[in-house]
Amino acid sequence: MRVVVTGLGAVTPIGTGREDFWTSLLEGRNGFGDVTSLDISGYKVNRGCELRDFDASPYFQRQDPNSMGRTSHLAVAAARMALGDAGLDADSYPSERAGVCIGTTSGEPLVIEELDDCIVGECLDESDKHFSYRYPCHVIAAHVAREFELGGINQVIPTACAAGNYAVAYAMDALLAGRADVMLAGGADAFSRITYTGFYRLGAIAPDICRPFDLNRSGMIPGEGAAMVVLESEERAQRRGARIYAEMAGYGLSCDAFHMTGPHPEGDGAARAMRMALKSSRSNREDVGYICAHGTGTKASDKAETKAVKQVFGDGAYQIPVSSIKSMLGHTMGAASAIEAVACASTLSEGKIPPTANWETPDPECDLDYVTSGARDQQVEVVMSNAYAFGGNNASIVLKRYRG
């Protein structure tokens, strides 16, 4: 059985909806700006990739968006777009055979931030009453399931910034194991004071723009967003005449077991995940025509990822286009690799590779082909998408061009 991607939905700092987002990616548009959703006066950096003017209400039909946190809003919006893109609604799948799996870094951080405001301001009342049922991150998948009548598997995989890939991988396995007929899978994270403060304290936020793999790269830029993909069996997709973007072919997961917030300096764990992903997808390393990098724009992460790619692909690494779309939309945390999965599926179906934007100066330690002069027209057969996270988590997925 082959698992295929038949629907794509994304809410990102550079565009909402598959087409908008894809157009922005190919144009190399930046999503950075001054931070507006939190009081930035105590910080020495002021750079974020927020979703401006995002209105959740058009995406809800069965629930009150005011009864839940912002991450759920983003997830429901992306899910509605993905299902619409796939030509599916609740009448087109048996509810008990349809499931959802969502990755996240922080879950519903604004709910606990509201509680903290109240604790510090000594005004505990309502926020404390709904904390226990609005905060736990599983509610994100619960809200998506209620909105679209998904009565099967329901899970959140909060494996930080690699979570989107974990979710897509798990959804693939659920289909292969016969536990579902249709799976929505992706990631979501809302812009958060806690996250912003944390990366600020790690000295990881770039003061101006994000420049992955550039010698003068100065960090990442925290963002927010969500993306969902629809996965189903090839047979089911063909039977209903669905547009098939790509095959979800395999994945690899590993743990550095080395450091909570930094990568293994040689990229050993990342390399193991990539090798497993190749094996799991029955791909040879020569087949890979594009690597969608984790590429956050920090010194350590980009260097370790480059080393890991060379470990796995040897001299062939120099022939493979590698780009980081975080150069444009910042780091959307648990949504990042889900958004990247949308980009990868589009790359395979459209024959275009998105660029690494903002790149100017070569780094001798980052010497691969980073697609630095704009999007590239190139038909690709196999893509690998990497995601790395706090906790030393590594997750690589492999998507293949679908030829019927």
Place this chain on the structure above:
Amino acid sequence: MNREVVITGTGVVSPLGDSRGEVHEALCAGQTALKSVQGFDTPGIEPPLAGEIADFDPVAYLGSRNLRPLDRTSKLLTTAAKLAAEDSGWTAEMLAEHDVGLVVGTMFCSAHTISQFDQRGLREGPSRASPLDFANTVINAASGQAAIWHKLSGLNSTISAGSTSGLQALAYAVDMIRSGRATALLSGGVEELCYETFFGFYNSGSLCNSPGRDQPMPVPFDTRRNGFFLSEGAALLMLEEAESAAARGARVLAEIKGHGSAFDCRSSSRADGHSELLADAIVRAVQAALDDAGLTAADVQAVSASANGSRADMTEATALAQTFNGQTDRLPVTAIKRMLGDQLGAAGAMQTIDMVETIHDQRLPGIHGLEDVEGTLPGSVSDLTREFEVETALVNSVGLDGNCCSLVIAAHS
């Protein structure tokens, strides 16, 4: 899918003991974990009651090496991992040499650390927030920290599905082993008791000691029940592919035969009392687990219910009565949250571990203090600890947001 999954060891940190034997004895004796909380200040509430591991001393288990970066949730999990590894015969060297993975269910993970990190930034300015604490604010912090401590380089997943998280984590791990993506996984759940979650549940009115209650009555299935009590702990099982476990000469405690899950997507909000829609989802999860195990309801000889003393216990009772189709009179059902409290994300794994012990010693803990049974399970629930033959058992986990998960375990054949 011929690869079978066996349980070769368990690790437990709980208010009723730190081994499955000790916890099982306490459960069978009807001991309760409910007592006054010491770990945090509780302005305006006298006395705050919960299932706290008041004397938890991680140094006693782990030594003092490399503990500083770990918060309480991480320490609980890392300790359970140590105990599970030892129980299953995995030495530290073996763990470091093989790609052993970790799959952890949790509902809140490090909510206390997250809140403290944020509060410090608010009170003293963002430049005073602690980068060391920030590492523990991600929801997979505990599994990351435990992996570093034990050098677990295999897959590292965290699963959140409300209070079904622990059982869902086991289900995830089973599929990973069956599909050949892993051969040995530590899997289960962790949850800490902290100010934030305690007061959250306290003020939402869910607890047996929430405002307005005369006397705590966390007795599942009893007409007098008035809510659950919050508890904490970590529970991990070493799951291994059967042939690989046999090849290393491992002792096998039990087998995991199958699992199933379902979600109640039709209820408009979380369950507050009895819900037919949630009952339907529970029935589907149990049936899916039985199908996955290649068994029928008639094969099940004991059930560990999710019931915790909430009004919603009736929903699970209805679902079990429906699944076992009038056979519940001969089917003993326990609900160990009566004694242990609700360990949320750790609960399903803790239930599973205790059922392993029930299969071992053929005793099912009674539901302490149960007198006046409501509804559909009169013949199957009892306040008495019962002895009988049990080889195949069902573990059930239900979350009030609609998550349902069931697991079938059996004696090793």
